Amino acid sequence: KAGVTQTPRYLIKTRGQQVTLSCSPISGHRSVSWYQQTPGQGLQFLFEYFSETQRNKGNFPGRFSGRQFSNSRSEMNVSTLELGDSALYLCASSLGLGLAKNIQYFGAGTRLSVL
């Protein structure tokens, strides 16, 4: 069974641009969560999608958005990039049911550098 796939692995953008990151979950998983990891703030929850609906959202500005498609693949978009958005963005998938009991499987991440 293939794991969680994130593309691209690396991205370099300049301030003011926008970026879209992609995540393909494990087959059969319906929940996709996104996290931001930075040296200063550590890992922080961005949002979670389940069956194409945003089910949970962290404390990030509206520049960060996402969506989920009918095949459970998810995309995350960041508009008007700032230097502070440079981070490793991790995606995790889970079955999504009985949420508190689910184990999340993480992708390798997309490393975004904003210049």
Add this chain to the structure above:
Amino acid sequence: KQEVTQIPAALSVPEGENLVLNCSFTDSAIYNLQWFRQDPGKGLTSLLLIQSSQREQTSGRLNASLDKSSGRSTLYIAASQPGDSATYLCAVMDSNYQLIWGAGTKLIIKP
């Protein structure tokens, strides 16, 4: 507001030693606690998940305990090996179903 703290931030031990990593959290209203491993440049691997009603979980050489009332968890690694070198992260699922993360413990096992 839930806060998760991991001590120590870094640890270096000789191969073969048993070791303990610590995680503490400020709000006992959690659904579960999870330990993850992160290798450099890679994503996260889930090691153990302890439900709030459980006291411990074991997987191979790893044993994790949870004392919800005191807000503490420990990850015990027996007979450490160089391949265990990684950053170990603790996370709690809070009452909003969000994972709140510690800053991690960077572990180095010296051959």
